Amino acid sequence: MTALNPAFCWHGGWRYWSGKLMDIIKAFVHEYVVPRAKNNKAIIIATRHSEMWQLPKHRDIVVYNSVESRAAYLNLKSKGGKKIIEHLGL
Numbered sequence: 001m002t003a004l005n006p007a008f009c010w011h012g013g014w015r016y017w018s019g020k021l022m023d024i025i026k027a028f029v030h031e032y033v034v035p036r037a038k039n040n041k042a043i044i045i046a047t048r049h050s051e052m053w054q055l056p057k058h059r060d061i062v063v064y065n066s067v068e069s070r071a072a073y074l075n076l077k078s079k080g081g082k083k084i085i086e087h088l089g090l
Contacts, residue, residue, distance in 0.1 A: 026053070029044070029053065029055075030054075034055065034058075034061070037058060037060040038058055038060070040060060043061070043062070043083055043084065043087045044061045044062065045064075045079075045083060045084070046062070046064060047068075047074065047080060048069050049069075050063045050064055050065070060083070062080050064079065
């Protein structure tokens with residue numbers, strides 16, 4: 001997990017708290033965001049560390065594969081960009 005402030009990565013408690021925060025973030029994604037995506041009220045675009053999120057397959061959930069995640073492009077021609085345009089109805 002990327003620290004909010006990289007200066008604190010060297011602090012002894014960083015590993016503990018970064019793990020706790022990641023658990024909270026994952027729970028939020030799976031309990032709130034994924035259901036909204038399944039009901040067409042949100043989209044999820046995982047560009048990096050996609051396997052870590054363990055997201056289900058769904059038409060409104062875009063998960064970049066390992067090759068795509070190297071650059072993690074998000075533009076009008078990328079999978080994620082196309083999904084954003086589709087979701088917004090543009």
